[in-house]
Amino acid sequence: MHELSIAQSIAAIAEEYLDRQPETRVRTVRVKIGELAGVVPDSLEFCFSAATAGTRLEGARLEIEHIRGRARCPSCGALTPVDGFTFLCASCGGEGLTLVEGNELQVTELELDDD
Amino acid sequence: MSVVTIERKVLEKNDAVAAENRARFQEHRIAVLNLVSSPGSGKTSLLERTLERLGATLRVAVIEGDVQTDLDAQRVARFNVPAVQIVTRGGCHLEANLVREALASLDLTALEMILIENVGNLVCPSNYDLGEAAKVVMVSTTEGDDKPLKYPAMFRTASVLVINKIDLLPYLDCQIDELTSNALRINPELRIFRTSCRTGEGVDQWCDWLRAQASGL
Numbered sequence: 001m002h003e004l005s006i007a008q009s010i011a012a013i014a015e016e017y018l019d020r021q022p023e024t025r026v027r028t029v030r031v032k033i034g035e036l037a038g039v040v041p042d043s044l045e046f047c048f049s050a051a052t053a054g055t056r057l058e059g060a061r062l063e064i065e066h067i068r069g070r071a072r073c074p075s076c077g078a079l080t081p082v083d084g085f086t087f088l089c090a091s092c093g094g095e096g097l098t099l100v101e102g103n104e105l106q107v108t109e110l111e112l113d114d115d
Numbered sequence: 116m117s118v119v120t121i122e123r124k125v126l127e128k129n130d131a132v133a134a135e136n137r138a139r140f141q142e143h144r145i146a147v148l149n150l151v152s153s154p155g156s157g158k159t160s161l162l163e164r165t166l167e168r169l170g171a172t173l174r175v176a177v178i179e180g181d182v183q184t185d186l187d188a189q190r191v192a193r194f195n196v197p198a199v200q201i202v203t204r205g206g207c208h209l210e211a212n213l214v215r216e217a218l219a220s221l222d223l224t225a226l227e228m229i230l231i232e233n234v235g236n237l238v239c240p241s242n243y244d245l246g247e248a249a250k251v252v253m254v255s256t257t258e259g260d261d262k263p264l265k266y267p268a269m270f271r272t273a274s275v276l277v278i279n280k281i282d283l284l285p286y287l288d289c290q291i292d293e294l295t296s297n298a299l300r301i302n303p304e305l306r307i308f309r310t311s312c313r314t315g316e317g318v319d320q321w322c323d324w325l326r327a328q329a330s331g332l
Contacts, residue, residue: 002207002239009125017119027116031125038238038268087267087301096303099271105125105242112117 006039006105007047011057013107018056021112026060028111034067034104035083041066069102129243132211136218136246143223144332147231148325149209149245151269152253153262154235157279159187160312161253161321162230166194168322173329175228178217180209182234197221208239211246227329237266248328249274256280256287260294263301270301275308277321282311 014029029048033039041064048062069082075094082088087097124130140147150158162177169175176197179187188200199217201209214231221229231247233240241250252273254262257280263270270276276298284291291309298305308324310317 002242005206005208005210006125006242009128012128013121013123013125017121036268036271038241087271095300107121107123107125110119110121112119114117 003040003043004047004051007044007051007062010048010062010107011051011055014057014060014110015055017110023114025113026057026110027113028061028063028109029057029107030063030065030109030111032065032067032104032106032108034069034102036069036099036102037105039105065108067101067104070100071097071102072100073097126242129211132215133244133246136211136215137248139218139223140229140246140248141332143226145223145226145229146325146328146332147229147245147247148275148328149231149233149240149247149250150253151233151237151240151250151273152235152255153237153258156235156253156255156258157312158232158235158253159190161277161279161310161318162191162232163194164310164312164315164318165230165322165325166191166196168318169228169325170194170196173228173326174226175230176221176226178214178229178231180213180232180234182206187232197226203234207234207236208243209233209245210243214245227332228325237262237269241268241272251275251277253277253279254294254298256283256289256291256294258289260289260291260297262294263298267301270298270305273302274304274306275324276305277308277310279310279312281309281316282314 045062071082073089073094074096076092078091080090152158177191178199180201185200188198192198199220201213250273252269308321
C-alpha cells in the first residue's frame with residue numbers, strides 16, 4: 001500500500017505550486033500513471049482525498065491518465081503492447097523487451113480555479 | 116479557469132535524495148545492494164549466512180528496514196558488524212531519505228559494502244530508488260514458480276535474483292527451471308543464484324559475487 005506515499009508526493013508537488021501562487025485554488029490534479037508502475041488507481045484516488053483533507057488542496061480531484069505498457073522487441077524491432085503478465089513480443093514471441101511506455105508516474109497539469 | 120503544465124515526476128524528491136546517496140557511496144567506494152523480497156523468503160537468513168562468511172574479511176554494514184521492531188538488526192548485530200534499524204511504522208517500503216538518515220549512524224570511511232534489507236514486500240520497493248548499485252530480489256521455492264510473473268515490476272528493476280530454500284525442492288511442486296525461465300522472461304539480464312540458507316548450499320557463490328562487487332570499486 002504505497003499509494004498513500006505516492007498520493008502525498010503528488011499533493012506536495014501541487015502544494016509547491018500553491019506556495020508560489022497563493023491566490024489560486026486547484027480544482028484538478030492531472031497525473032499520468034503507467035500500467036506497469038505498480039500503482040492501483042482506485043486506491044491512489046482514495047489516498048489522494050485522504051492526503052489532501054484539511055489542506056489547501058481539499059476537494060481537488062485527481063484525474064488519472066492511464067498509460068498502456070508498450071515495449072520494443074530486440075528480435076524483430078516491433079513496438080508491442082505488454083502488460084504485467086506477458087512480457088513477450090506479440091509479433092514474434094521474442095523475449096527481453098525494452099519497456100518504452102507504461103512505467104510513468106508523473107504529475108502533468110493542474111487545473112486552477114482562478115476566476 | 117486555467118490549466119498549468121507541470122510535467123514533474125511524482126517521486127522526483129526521492130530520486131534526488133537517492134542520487135545524493137549514490138554520490139556518497141561512490142565517493143567512499145562502497146558497494147551498496149538493496150535486498151527485496153516477500154516477507155519470509157529468507158533475506159535476514161541470507162544476511163546471517165553472508166556475514167558468517169564475509170564479516171571478518173570485508174568491512175560491511177547492514178541497514179535493516181522493518182515495519183516494526185529491531186529484531187532483524189539484533190540478528191545481524193551478533194556478527195559484530197555495524198547494523199542500523201529503520202522502523203517505518205507502517206510504511207511498506209524504504210525511501211531514500213530514510214536511508215540517508217540511517218547513514219548518519221555509519222562511518223562511511225570505514226566501509227566497503229552496505230547491505231540494505233528492505234521491508235518484506237514485492238510491490239512497493241520497486242518504485243523507490245535508494246541510491247543502491249543494484250537491487251537483489253529474493254524468492255523462495257515455497258512461494259511457487261510463477262512468482263516472477265505475478266510481480267514483474269520488481270523482477271524488472273532487479274539485477275540479481277536469489278532463489279532460496281532450494282533444500283525444500285523435493286517436497287514442493289515448485290519447478291526451479293520453470294521459476295528461472297519465468298524470471299528470465301521478465302528480465303533476461305538477471306544474474307541468478309540458488310541458495311539454501313539452512314544447508315549453506317550456494318551461499319559461497321553468492322559471497323564470491325559480493326566480494327567481486329566490493330573489489331570492483
